[in-house]
Amino acid sequence: MIKFFITTLAAAGLIDSPDDLIKKDEDQINSKISENAFFKYFDYDLGYTLAGHGSHSSHGSHGSHGSHQSHSNSGHSSHVSHVSHQSNSQPSIPNIPNNNSTPPKSILPETPLELKGTMGSFKILTLRVQAVLYAYGYYNGPLDGIIGQDTKIAITKYQRAKGLTTTGTLSDELIKSLQLK
Amino acid sequence: MIRLTRNIEHDLKTNQSFAVIVVDKNESQLSDFEAVCTSNNNETMQLTTKYGKINIQNIDGLFSIGEVLLIFSEVSKCQRFYRPEATINTILLTEECDQLCIMCSQPPKNKRYDHFDLYFEAIKLLPLNARLGISGGEPTLLKKNLFKFLEKVYLHRNDINFHILSNCQHFEKDDIKLLSKISHKILWGIPLYSHIPDTHDSIVGKKGSYNNVLKNFNYLVQSGSRVELRTVLMKQNYNDLPQLADLISTHLNWIEVWAIMQLENYGYAKMNWDKIFYDNSINFEKIGFAINTLTAKRLNVSLYNFPLCTVPDFYRQFTTRSISDWKQKYLDDCNGCIEKQYCSGFFEWYNIDKGFSKIGLAT
DSSP: OHHHHHHHHHHTTOSSOHHHHHHTTHHHHHHHHTTOGGGGGGOOOOOOOSSOTTGGGOOOSOOSOGGGHHHHHHOSHHHHTTGGGSOOOOOSSOSSOOSSOOOOTTTSOOOTTOOTTOHHHHHHHHHHHHHHHHHHTSOOSOOOSOOOHHHHHHHHHHHHHTTOOOOSSOOHHHHHHTTOO | OOOSEEEEEEOOSOOSEEEEEEEOSOGGGOOTTEEEEEOSSSSEEEEEETTEEEEEESOSSOOOTTOEEEEETTTTEEEEEEOTTSSOEEEEOBSOOSOOOTTOSSOOOSOBOOOHHHHHHHHTTSOTTOEEEEESSOGGGGHHHHHHHHHHHHHHOTTOEEEEEOOSOSOOGGGHHHHHHHGGGEEEEEEOOOSSHHHHHHHHTOTTHHHHHHHHHHHHHHTTOEEEEEEEOOTTTGGGHHHHHHHHHHHOTTOSEEEEEOOOOSTHHHHTHHHHOOOTTTOOHHHHHHHHHHHHTTOOEEEESOOGGGSOGGGGGGBOOOSOGGGEEOOGGGTTOTTGGGOOOEETTOOGGGSOSOOOOOO
């Protein structure tokens, strides 16, 4: 079961360095990859890209195959029962900013990290940062792609813990440390 | 709308059905599987084949070069099998189905069109790397013959890609071997409507359907098959989307893409419209939440059949022009919209009075 979670997290890019966990078995695995089409699907690279959406086709080098072996025969259906393990205490922050009503600029609360033109990819990056911080236990809010108070606190905490410059915002250092690039 | 099956008048010297490709050649040089397309006026079109001449009335336009046609000479019908300009060309294999979905746009009938040999002949005429859809009804009800057909196509034309819509009820362990062989050439479009078995089962009208789908995913993943998971958005499952997104991102994260789809108001969907249509132009919140979850975990998600103006700005990047060109239309309101070329548009049978409450020009 632990193996399963490690690989699930690794496949989603959510743990530190699955490389280390897997390297041991690599030779053994490599000989098996070619035999079993099943492993194709776990052949992810862990790097996120800013553009993100649609970057799936560029499958990378290693994979999290090894520990999936136990999984392949026992089947997916047995795992389906624990769907609800993610808590659904959802959003205190409104999920989607209302685009239809635009009050005059002076009334609008300041959104510090709004980058015009790259809004789409910026929000996607924010979503991924939130997902990783959630997996590490720094963040417990909704995945909304908005750098709100909770996200800022989570980022600051993470930056302190890892000895990075504390900015409370998305920094290059942070993105690298979270292995999102 | 473009009509894909047409009545014909002909003086053919054969009773057999056959496939031809439209070419630009001198009539004397035609081979058995080629045809030349000419028109005297805008009303009728004449096809010249090796077997004789065919007349088609009330045409929408000339057949283009490279178009593949099926000629059913006995019943005097002509089917446009492959149009080079179409976004996707689909074989309707059967109208039988073992599920009875409340939003089915094409309710099941006892009709089959399993002319596999003819389809195979036609496929030989397709251009390199062509993509074909296979739809129903439920294609895997003819699983035995369908798999033989797919294998045969793979042996002779392994450049052809298929997109098969299936309810994923009929795969078995024994299929893994064949599926592995052809898996990279097939994208299976498989529906999953909710994370709650009962909700899914009640939508598709078959008890145990949810468990079958999840069980059969094992065979698909073991054979390295590619899956496009499809969820039609309805009042019945709108609230389930966030949890369904959790299920997909934790346990089904091997799928290629999750497609959230708007209704096609035809068949049962038209009948049940008021009970099932969810107007996402009013509230997009849970759809957005579901998209966020998948995007955060680096999975692909796509919105099918959503006109751009019904989707909030950020989520417009996930929409695709998913409606087949032959049943796609734009409204009068769409004239002058700068996003029109990127927009899925509406189904031919879209009813403005019962549709989205907020549509309008993108600026």
